[in-house]
Amino acid sequence: xxxxxxxxxxxxxxxxxxxxxxxxxxxxxxxxxxxxxxxxxxxxxxxxxxxxxxxxxxxxxxxxxxxxxxxxxxxxxxxxxxxxxxxxxxxxxxxxxxxxxxxxxxxxxxxxxxxxxxxxxxxxxxxxxxxxxxxxxxxxxxxxxxxxxxxxxxxxxxxxxxxxxxxxxxxxxxxxxxx
Numbered sequence: 001x002x003x004x005x006x007x008x009x010x011x012x013x014x015x016x017x018x019x020x021x022x023x024x025x026x027x028x029x030x031x032x033x034x035x036x037x038x039x040x041x042x043x044x045x046x047x048x049x050x051x052x053x054x055x056x057x058x059x060x061x062x063x064x065x066x067x068x069x070x071x072x073x074x075x076x077x078x079x080x081x082x083x084x085x086x087x088x089x090x091x092x093x094x095x096x097x098x099x100x101x102x103x104x105x106x107x108x109x110x111x112x113x114x115x116x117x118x119x120x121x122x123x124x125x126x127x128x129x130x131x132x133x134x135x136x137x138x139x140x141x142x143x144x145x146x147x148x149x150x151x152x153x154x155x156x157x158x159x160x161x162x163x164x165x166x167x168x169x170x171x172x173x174x175x176x177x178x179x
Contacts, residue, residue, distance in 0.1 A: 029127065029132060030123055031123065032066070032136070032152075033121065033139045033143070033151060034120070034152075035149070055148070068120070068121070069165075071161050071165075072119075075110070078111075081111070087100055122139060
């Protein structure tokens with residue numbers, strides 16, 4: 001008998017995740033935009049102030065319920081480490097090898113300390129697909145006008161958000177389990 005895997009912390013009425021949408025059992029769909037992080041504190045004060053004011057305007061223009069979500073995603077640096085190791089093996093200059101070895105050691109330190117990327121999202125829900133797409137386009141454009149880059153959430157983003165908030169950051173494998 002097939003048994004559906006569920007979150008070990010809560011029963012969430014998620015029917016499906018597809019096309020950048022979390023489809024809930026009641027027909028509501030959750031989606032949104034992922035905002036590319038930007039360190040504004042390296043900019044001149046006037047630029048910082050302008051971006052913050054523009055971001056306030058973006059938030060004030062939203063006339064529907066939304067959630068600002070900040071989530072950590074583990075960083076996979078295995079490919080980078082492999083490339084460093086290959087480079088280290090190819091270089092014979094001792095000074096360059098020493099620099100590469102320092103980078104390898106630093107990358108290994110990051111790997112053992114569970115380094116994460118912090119990602120930022122604005123999420124919202126509705127049943128109407130056209131309205132959802134209009135809201136996504138408007139948010140992306142308004143954030144661009146504020147000096148920030150954003151994209152529609154994809155399935156991996158949405159799964160990671162659910163894992164972060166419902167399973168204490170533990171990745172789950174939703175699928176069929178045989179009893």
